[in-house]
Amino acid sequence: MPTKMDQASTSSIQQAIWEGRLPLEIVLAPSESRVYDKTDPYLISYHRISYLPSLLPRLHAFFSSSLIDPSSQPHEGWFSFENVPLKWHYPVGLLYDLYAGAEPASKGGGGLDESDAQATLPWRLTVHFCDWPHEDLVQLDAAGMVMNDAFINSVKEADFLRNGTAKGIMSLSKEDSSGLWEAVSVDLPSFRRISNILLPPTNQPFRNVPIRIFLPLPPDTGAPSLKVFQSPLSPSIAVSNMTASHLGLSLTLSMARHNSNNSPSTQSQTVGTALHALLPNLFPSRRTPVLANPVLHGAVLPMSAPVEEVVRCSAYGDGWAYIVVRMVG
Amino acid sequence: MLFDFPFLTVEEFHSACQDLASRLRACGSLKDSSWSAVRLIDQTNGLIFRITKSIGNVDASKDETAPEEDSGFLETEQNQAEEDPEALIRSEQRSTDWQVEYEIVYSPTFQVPVLYFALKAGAFHHKPVDIEMVYQHLVPQQYHQELKNVGVMGGISFNVGCMFFENTELDVRSLFQYNPVSGSPMFFVHPCNTADAMRHVIVSKDISPETYLLIWLSVIGNFIKLHLPHELFVDDTPVSLKFQGPSLGDAS
Numbered sequence: 001m002p003t004k005m006d007q008a009s010t011s012s013i014q015q016a017i018w019e020g021r022l023p024l025e026i027v028l029a030p031s032e033s034r035v036y037d038k039t040d041p042y043l044i045s046y047h048r049i050s051y052l053p054s055l056l057p058r059l060h061a062f063f064s065s066s067l068i069d070p071s072s073q074p075h076e077g078w079f080s081f082e083n084v085p086l087k088w089h090y091p092v093g094l095l096y097d098l099y100a101g102a103e104p105a106s107k108g109g110g111g112l113d114e115s116d117a118q119a120t121l122p123w124r125l126t127v128h129f130c131d132w133p134h135e136d137l138v139q140l141d142a143a144g145m146v147m148n149d150a151f152i153n154s155v156k157e158a159d160f161l162r163n164g165t166a167k168g169i170m171s172l173s174k175e176d177s178s179g180l181w182e183a184v185s186v187d188l189p190s191f192r193r194i195s196n197i198l199l200p201p202t203n204q205p206f207r208n209v210p211i212r213i214f215l216p217l218p219p220d221t222g223a224p225s226l227k228v229f230q231s232p233l234s235p236s237i238a239v240s241n242m243t244a245s246h247l248g249l250s251l252t253l254s255m256a257r258h259n260s261n262n263s264p265s266t267q268s269q270t271v272g273t274a275l276h277a278l279l280p281n282l283f284p285s286r287r288t289p290v291l292a293n294p295v296l297h298g299a300v301l302p303m304s305a306p307v308e309e310v311v312r313c314s315a316y317g318d319g320w321a322y323i324v325v326r327m328v329g
Numbered sequence: 330m331l332f333d334f335p336f337l338t339v340e341e342f343h344s345a346c347q348d349l350a351s352r353l354r355a356c357g358s359l360k361d362s363s364w365s366a367v368r369l370i371d372q373t374n375g376l377i378f379r380i381t382k383s384i385g386n387v388d389a390s391k392d393e394t395a396p397e398e399d400s401g402f403l404e405t406e407q408n409q410a411e412e413d414p415e416a417l418i419r420s421e422q423r424s425t426d427w428q429v430e431y432e433i434v435y436s437p438t439f440q441v442p443v444l445y446f447a448l449k450a451g452a453f454h455h456k457p458v459d460i461e462m463v464y465q466h467l468v469p470q471q472y473h474q475e476l477k478n479v480g481v482m483g484g485i486s487f488n489v490g491c492m493f494f495e496n497t498e499l500d501v502r503s504l505f506q507y508n509p510v511s512g513s514p515m516f517f518v519h520p521c522n523t524a525d526a527m528r529h530v531i532v533s534k535d536i537s538p539e540t541y542l543l544i545w546l547s548v549i550g551n552f553i554k555l556h557l558p559h560e561l562f563v564d565d566t567p568v569s570l571k572f573q574g575p576s577l578g579d580a581s
Contacts, residue, residue: 087507138507138514150506153519157438160521210438217373227373228509230437231339 005309007202013313017297018188020048022096023122026055026079028063032130039066043122047185048093048297049317052079052086052125053140053147054185059127072129075140080126084225085136089150091316096123097295097324098216098226151181151318158210158319159198161232168198184317191317198319199312209233209269209307210315213278213294215325229278235308236266237273271310271323272303282325295324334534335527336440337541339375345442345538346378346433352539352561362558365428375510378433380555384466386425386451425451429467431555433546434510441523442542444549445508445515463516467553518549 023045030037042062046055053075060074079086081099090098100120132139140146152169155177159169169177176194183191200206213229271294272286282292287303294301296314301323311321332338337345350369353359366381432445448458448466508515523545530548531541547557 087512089507135513153506156521161438232437232440 005313010309010313014192015188017314018047018049018185020093020297021045022048022093024092025122025124026059026127027124028066029080029126029128029130032068032128033063033066034068035066039063041124042127046092048096049091050185051088051090051147051151052092052095053077053088053144056127056140060129063127063129067129069130073142074129075142075144076132077127077129077140078132078137080128081123085133086125088137088140088147089154090322093297094214094316094322094324097298097326098214101295101298101324101326148178148181151184152177154318154320155180155198158315161208161210162198162200162206162319164207172197180317195319202312205235206308206311207234209235209311210320211274211307211311211323212320213275213323213325215279215282231278233269233274233307235269235306237269239265239267268306269308270303271301271305271307274307275303275325279325289328291328293326293328295326296321331534331536331538331541333440334541335524335531337435337442337538338440339435339437341538341541342435342442343376345542346376348537348539349378349542356558356560359558359560362560364558372510374512375435377508377510380431380433382429382431382555383426384429385427386423387427387466423451425453427451427454427466429554430515431550431553432508432511432515433542434508436509436520439520439523441520441527442545443517443520443523444546444553444555445517446553446555447513447515469552469554518552523549 024043026042026044027037028039030039033039042059044055056074056077060072060077064070078088081095084099086095086099100123138146138150156169162168172180172194176197179190180194183194211230211233215227215229217225217227270286272283275283275294276286279292284290285303289300289303294303296310301310307321311319315321331341346369350367353367363382363384364380365383366379368377368379368381370377370379428449428451430447430449432447433442434445435441436443446467448463450458506515506517507513508517526548527541527545531544536544543557543561546555550556
């Protein structure tokens with residue numbers, strides 16, 4: 001493995017991501033309001049790694065006096081942005097990166113400076129408590145089990161990729177598996193404790209790295225407006241053409257970045273090598289973003305970052321790194 | 330000969346779907362089957378093998394509200410299906426019939442096929458379809474007790490370890506989730522132990538991707554009343570579900 005990030009930098013990056021917040025301005029759907037579009041908006045600085053339905057109880061309380069139908073329940077609430085129902089199983093930071101972050105916050109710097117994105121902040125969302133869009137969204141339940149299940153299901157997928165089995169999450173105690181969900185965005189120490197049970201130790205590489213890549217498509221191209229890429233992604237790749245993994249990578253020796261700790265025939269899978277393998281047209285170079293940038297937590301990812309380290313220090317609460325491809329210019 | 334048995338690569342999945350679609354096309358109409366349509370849909374996010382099955386008018390006996398209201402939505406869908414030149418098989422349906430849409434997609438995480446399904450109520454049925462209806466209409470009686478024992482709402486879990494194999498638990502869970510290819514909310518049979526199950530069911534990896542898909546379908550489909558039409562096995566080119574011995578010169 002390349003010069004391993006020490007535990008301290010991993011922790012500090014994780015801490016920064018946990019503290020990342022997004023200002024939201026949430027309005028009640030005018031058709032559900034006694035005063036149409038005159039309802040005061042609800043403003044909140046909300047954790048990027050949190051999930052929107054966690055806001056529903058306070059939003060329902062806040063808007064209850066304005067609701068035409070006061071009998072609606074908090075868990076009947078759903079969100080939309082520019083009339084697109086938002087999938088509640090994605091963290092809010094990912095939703096923002098997908099739908100609203102017109103330009104990545106920083107170009108190449110990799111910082112969390114959001115000055116360029118000021119124009120789109122606060123992010124203006126609409127909450128609805130009627131007319132659940134059954135065709136688009138899985139319905140929630142009052143006890144929050146549906147959300148919990150969706151989260152744990154995602155954790156389980158990440159676990160399966162990292163270890164090649166789903167035994168880790170299966171062996172987690174009931175308290176810990178619900179504790180993991182409850183800790184997301186509110187309790188970093190608990191979250192670390194439980195997720196460390198699932199994560200392979202740092203000296204034991206992942207089998208595959210849980211990364212999904214999202215490519216937003218122009219809105220007029222038909223049904224799904226996102227193309228999602230996922231392929232078995234090994235943390236290291238062979239240098240030779242012969243055994244270049246599932247991805248069909250063909251790397252030349254001159255491109256290889258040798259590391260003393262690695263066996264001579266492998267190198268780290270980087271953000272650049274993975275993107276080049278999955279999306280060669282958008283990422284013709286493994287080192288430099290030419291046509292598009294990879295964005296994670298609102299920041300541009302360095303192409304040279306090893307994917308396993310990216311996931312270890314900056315995954316979302318479910319163990320996945322969700323990278324959004326943002327076109328340059 | 331599969332590349333990474335008991336897993337299926339995405340290319341193998343595609344070829345399996347294509348081959349199964351061709352085979353069904355060759356069968357012509359499936360008279361004795363409840364399958365009413367089969368379609369291979371190439372979506373932005375992958376291939377969907379969709380099987381539509383009619384389960385009749387399950388409302389008929391206990392009717393509550395069946396006034397002559399608009400049935401527009403469903404009929405429109407059916408008309409489309411009937412005129413759809415890509416539909417591989419079609420059959421007549423009444424708009425009051427309930428339908429099950431089974432969608433087979435590929436899981437890049439588990440590297441196996443995954444079965445999603447949705448129960449679509451017939452016209453004049455106004456209550457939303459819930460998990461109870463799925464139990465009632467799609468899960469064979471013998472598995473009811475097992476799934477009721479599972480506390481998680483919306484979760485169906487079958488422990489069928491004893492049915493097929495001694496040491497592997499096939500935790501066939503089905504949850505209400507987003508179909509990753511179409512983005513629609515559907516139930517699905519959790520694929521996390523599918524590969525282990527396939528390893529136990531199939532002795533040799535010297536099988537075609539299509540045979541893998543058919544065996545997988547007969548194992549998983551069993552839990553939610555998706556049965557292979559027997560036309561598949563009586564035409565001129567039967568699928569060999571017999572296990573072949575390893576071929577000579579097997580490199581791996």
